Amino acid sequence: MYSLPDIGWTHFFQQQLTEDDNDLKPARVATLSRGIFRLLTERGERTASLSGRLGYESEHLIDLPVVGDWVLARISSDSAVIERVLKRRTKLSRIAPSDQQRLTEEQALATNVDVVFLVTSLTREFNPRRIERYLTQVWESGARPFLVLNKIDLVESPLDYAKQVEDMADGLVLTSAATGSGVDEIRRELRPGLTVVFVGSSGVGKSSLINRLLNDDVQTVYDIRGGDDKGRHTTTAREMLLVPGGGVIIDTPGLRQLQVLADPSALGKTFSDVEGIAEECAFSDCTHTAEPNCAVIAAVEAGELDDGRRRGYQKLQSDLAFADRRRDRAAQLAEKKKRKTISKTNRRRDKQRGRGRYR
Numbered sequence: 553m554y555s556l557p558d559i560g561w562t563h564f565f566q567q568q569l570t571e572d573d574n575d576l577k578p579a580r581v582a583t584l585s586r587g588i589f590r591l592l593t594e595r596g597e598r599t600a601s602l603s604g605r606l607g608y609e610s611e612h613l614i615d616l617p618v619v620g621d622w623v624l625a626r627i628s629s630d631s632a633v634i635e636r637v638l639k640r641r642t643k644l645s646r647i648a649p650s651d652q653q654r655l656t657e658e659q660a661l662a663t664n665v666d667v668v669f670l671v672t673s674l675t676r677e678f679n680p681r682r683i684e685r686y687l688t689q690v691w692e693s694g695a696r697p698f699l700v701l702n703k704i705d706l707v708e709s710p711l712d713y714a715k716q717v718e719d720m721a722d723g724l725v726l727t728s729a730a731t732g733s734g735v736d737e738i739r740r741e742l743r744p745g746l747t748v749v750f751v752g753s754s755g756v757g758k759s760s761l762i763n764r765l766l767n768d769d770v771q772t773v774y775d776i777r778g779g780d781d782k783g784r785h786t787t788t789a790r791e792m793l794l795v796p797g798g799g800v801i802i803d804t805p806g807l808r809q810l811q812v813l814a815d816p817s818a819l820g821k822t823f824s825d826v827e828g829i830a831e832e833c834a835f836s837d838c839t840h841t842a843e844p845n846c847a848v849i850a851a852v853e854a855g856e857l858d859d860g861r862r863r864g865y866q867k868l869q870s871d872l873a874f875a876d877r878r879r880d881r882a883a884q885l886a887e888k889k890k891r892k893t894i895s896k897t898n899r900r901r902d903k904q905r906g907r908g909r910y911r
């Protein structure tokens with residue numbers, strides 16, 4: 553059995569409790585599916601639902617509990633009701649994929665995570681430009697990003713791949729879940745109280761690596777046979793697993809696409825090399841495309857910087873600016889809609905009052 557500190561409870565959460573919370577207990581969200589949560593409490597696992605108030609008061613998707621969240625719940629012998637979500641230490645988010653109006657609504661993928669292992673495989677899946685995008689999102693989360701290049705058993709010289717993505721993350725690990733090579737380097741990052749999450753496209757080997765780490769076949773792995781190395785979306789929900797001896801691992805389903813939602817500072821961490829060079833550009837708002845005295849273009853011409861990297865930086869920078877504008881627009885529209893509803897309610901109320909008066 554675990555203690556709450558084993559699974560990540562710290563002073564940061566403790567200090568958020570008030571006297572009003574006396575009849576509530578802290579618990580961590582381990583899984584959720586169709587509004588039913590599984591919580592890890594001091595007294596073991598409980599199935600839980602949201603309190604009516606929490607469901608009703610949460611105006612935004614991002615306010616609802618997700619896997620990794622610490623919540624306060626009313627706990628009985630066999631079930632629980634979640635009353636409050638505690639403030640998050642870190643938050644890995646994305647834009648909710650189902651957003652039909654293509655407006656932007658933020659959704660948390662996992663919270664209160666210390667280390668994010670972004671997994672990619674050395675197959676046709678390997679794509680430095682996509683890795684840059686994902687890593688920028690991970691930097692934005694506040695957790696430490698580790699880049700994992702898996703399936704090294706399938707290529708002759710894994711280091712050639714590593715060279716293309718070095719210095720983008722806090723750590724780079726070359727692994728094979730098939731042979732077990734490199735897995736100990738990941739294991740070294742696990743310890744009591746720490747939470748790690750595995751993210752990446754379907755089929756790269758997230759669940760296989762986790763099975764290796766836990767020396768167990770806890771996570772289902774789909775055997776990819778034949779030539780096409782596409783994943784089958786085997787893992788279908790985010791799920792928290794306990795490391796024997798303390799610590800928590802979250803497995804996630806393969807990401808399909810990722811619209812990055814990040815701050816320029818997160819971009820700067822993924823592209824510290826480009827930003828370092830860009831300090832020497834003549835213009836402070838240089839886009840590194842056609843400006844005179846652009847240090848970035850000069851570095852590419854001198855063979856010191858890969859042009860793919862320059863383009864990746866530029867593309868992501870303009871995407872982020874675009875997403876920003878769209879978010880502003882979405883906020884404006886939401887505000888307008890709210891005003892409309894209010895004036896409609898007022899009109900209806902006036903009408904009813906009027907009727908009352910004249911009858």
Ligand SMILES: Nc1nc2c(ncn2[C@@H]2O[C@H](COP(=O)(O)OP(=O)(O)OP(=O)(O)O)[C@@H](O)[C@H]2O)c(=O)[nH]1
Pocket residue numbers: 702703704705706727728729730731752753754755756757758759760761772773774775776777783784785786787788804805806807
């Ligand atoms: N050759 C080789 N195959 C691997 C390695 N790691 C995983 N695989 C295989 O890749 C396939 C997909 O592995 P999973 O662990 O299910 O991948 P996943 O990232 O969890 O995929 P989703 O759950 O769909 O997101 C399986 O057939 C694994 O056996 C590796 O290091 N080398």
Ligand SMILES: [Mg+2]
Pocket residue numbers: 758759760771772786787803804805806
């Ligand atoms: Mg999986």
Ligand SMILES: [Zn+2]
Pocket residue numbers: 830833834838839840841843845846847848849
């Ligand atoms: Zn420039």
